[in-house]
Amino acid sequence: MKILVCLSNVPDTTSKITFTDNNTAFNSNGIQYIINPYDEIALAKAVELAEGGKGTVTVIHVGEAAAEPTIRKALAVGADDAVRVNAVARDAWFVANQIAHYAKEQQFDLILTGRESIDYNGAQVQGFLGELLSIPSISIAKKLTINETEATVEREIEGGKEVLTVSLPIVVGTAEGVAEPKIPNMRGIMTARTKPLQVAEPVDVPLLSKIAHYETPPARGQVKLIDKAEIAQLVNLLHSEAKVI
Amino acid sequence: MSILVYIENVEGALKKSTFESLSYAKAVADLTGETATALSIGRVSQDELNKVGQYGIEKVIEVDNNDLEKFVNQAYASVIADVAKSMGATTVILSNSFSGKGLAPRVAAKLGAALADGAIALPTISGVTWQIQKTVFSNKAIATEELHEQKKVIALTPNSFEAKEAAVAVTIEKYEPQLAPNDLSTVIKEIVRATDKVSLPEASIVVSAGRGLKGPENWAMIEELADVLGAATACSKPVSDAGWRPHAEHVGQTGLAVSPNLYIAIGISGAIQHLAGVSASKTIVVINKDPEAPFFKVADYGIVGDAFEIVPQLIEAFKAYKNN
Numbered sequence A: 001m002k003i004l005v006c007l008s009n010v011p012d013t014t015s016k017i018t019f020t021d022n023n024t025a026f027n028s029n030g031i032q033y034i035i036n037p038y039d040e041i042a043l044a045k046a047v048e049l050a051e052g053g054k055g056t057v058t059v060i061h062v063g064e065a066a067a068e069p070t071i072r073k074a075l076a077v078g079a080d081d082a083v084r085v086n087a088v089a090r091d092a093w094f095v096a097n098q099i100a101h102y103a104k105e106q107q108f109d110l111i112l113t114g115r116e117s118i119d120y121n122g123a124q125v126q127g128f129l130g131e132l133l134s135i136p137s138i139s140i141a142k143k144l145t146i147n148e149t150e151a152t153v154e155r156e157i158e159g160g161k162e163v164l165t166v167s168l169p170i171v172v173g174t175a176e177g178v179a180e181p182k183i184p185n186m187r188g189i190m191t192a193r194t195k196p197l198q199v200a201e202p203v204d205v206p207l208l209s210k211i212a213h214y215e216t217p218p219a220r221g222q223v224k225l226i227d228k229a230e231i232a233q234l235v236n237l238l239h240s241e242a243k244v245i
Numbered sequence B: 001m002s003i004l005v006y007i008e009n010v011e012g013a014l015k016k017s018t019f020e021s022l023s024y025a026k027a028v029a030d031l032t033g034e035t036a037t038a039l040s041i042g043r044v045s046q047d048e049l050n051k052v053g054q055y056g057i058e059k060v061i062e063v064d065n066n067d068l069e070k071f072v073n074q075a076y077a078s079v080i081a082d083v084a085k086s087m088g089a090t091t092v093i094l095s096n097s098f099s100g101k102g103l104a105p106r107v108a109a110k111l112g113a114a115l116a117d118g119a120i121a122l123p124t125i126s127g128v129t130w131q132i133q134k135t136v137f138s139n140k141a142i143a144t145e146e147l148h149e150q151k152k153v154i155a156l157t158p159n160s161f162e163a164k165e166a167a168v169a170v171t172i173e174k175y176e177p178q179l180a181p182n183d184l185s186t187v188i189k190e191i192v193r194a195t196d197k198v199s200l201p202e203a204s205i206v207v208s209a210g211r212g213l214k215g216p217e218n219w220a221m222i223e224e225l226a227d228v229l230g231a232a233t234a235c236s237k238p239v240s241d242a243g244w245r246p247h248a249e250h251v252g253q254t255g256l257a258v259s260p261n262l263y264i265a266i267g268i269s270g271a272i273q274h275l276a277g278v279s280a281s282k283t284i285v286v287i288n289k290d291p292e293a294p295f296f297k298v299a300d301y302g303i304v305g306d307a308f309e310i311v312p313q314l315i316e317a318f319k320a321y322k323n324n
């Protein structure tokens, strides 16, 4: 089974988010980058599925050379090889087109993405990929099992879950439950250095939209502390002041 | 030119987020001078479909086909795109719900449309170019996205646009979709729904608890508080990682981002990753025994004290308020 895992390189979850150039660009100064946490789940699942010679795992990242430590980490976790499409990841439409272009030539059985990236939170790449490759896309996956050429996916729906079966090839957007993220060991880190990391040039994609500017949410006011002996006062304030009950 | 708004149902009943999408579509139509038409897929009664009129939309296109009884992403996306093409709609609006997130990119790709996912406000329109706000970095920032294409798909974040009543009469028109076999390759085997619970993504009140609760056995009081308020329950990440609560309840940067009217956080420290997903809530109440807990810095109201002492009293206070 040939598996492709799409990796996004995102600011560490503790990052304070700021902008530059008159709030038109993200300020990456001093930001530590990590593999998108949901993509780590996708990667762990892919490695698990391919274990024991049952398949191969390729990771793909659309981005600049600065993301290579992230890609190497994925190789250290157990991916067999990697591709970096050498371009600024302008938006999800651009990224999905690059990945689809690569995937079309390679005929993957399973393409895994995280349910969304924790930077732009678009949750778009999996759907775009499904459409560009004319295959089913399923998100938010909580469980994934593969039996020969058929996948069984448990997906989250509002207030419940849904179990579905579908023939490969498919795209799946993963979340907690699918697999436990893996931490690379020393051997993995050593072998990652010798694994192939191919650099591909991007294809042209028309620009349909762009982020014009950013703002940070307005600061919240001071907290009103309520004495624990006067809990009824909280109820009154929620009703008459905040007007939320 | 017109606007198509896809309306979601759960087992035949229109969802709360659907009413928000309808009101949003009506408001966008008022801005552009177009008309908005609703599209329903699945088995929904005429009475339910007539509700669309309460939000100012005069026409519903009804697709009720045996193959489409259950939500199949690919097939639904095909139907939405086909209907949009057949009526010449240039804007498609849907909810950024779990299924909406799967549909929006597929519909946009089929139409060659620009996609604004997670919209939180009405667009600012300047000819073909529309600017729409969305939250990014898990609520740590707001981005204004500029859509240059004439065709647009907008996925509206639940709870970010209030449903407004504006009653009109409704006509319902049937539509027979042409489905490709490929659209129906996914087979839904089983759907399990907790019908008695308020759905977390749509909830206007959320009662959330963290590791301060010590163990899963102490959640009965959290559920009771949620029950009294008609709220959904949520939790911090370590709580779901420990298996005290299902992952579907985990909110924050790597969980669900929520923006209810009222978020009550009990025994949660307020780590940056937790705040990222909840700080867009309109009003935040924090109960924590540590007066230095970071959560107090973003809270509107706070009580410093032991949850095991305070929550039972709070339940009584809300009950008394409800009974008055």
Ligand SMILES: Cc1cc2nc3c(=O)[nH]c(=O)nc-3n(C[C@H](O)[C@H](O)[C@H](O)COP(=O)(O)OP(=O)(O)OC[C@H]3O[C@@H](n4cnc5c(N)ncnc54)[C@H](O)[C@@H]3O)c2cc1C
Binding pocket: A013, A037, B209, B210, B211, B212, B213, B235, B236, B237, B238, B239, B250, B251, B252, B253, B254, B255, B266, B267, B268, B269, B270, B271, B272, B273, B274, B277, B287, B288, B289, B290, B293, B305, B306, B307, B308
């Ligand atoms: C990559 C990454 C992603 C993450 N994503 C998320 C995320 O999406 N969501 C998330 O929540 N976390 C996330 N975290 C974890 C986050 O950093 C914190 O560890 C977590 O939010 C802490 O949860 P907590 O507040 O329940 O527990 P704790 O930090 O243990 O805090 C418990 C709080 O309860 C209080 N308390 C204890 N007993 C009582 C009592 N009897 N009465 C009242 N108060 C009491 C304590 O004073 C304390 O403030 C992430 C971490 C990482 C590294």
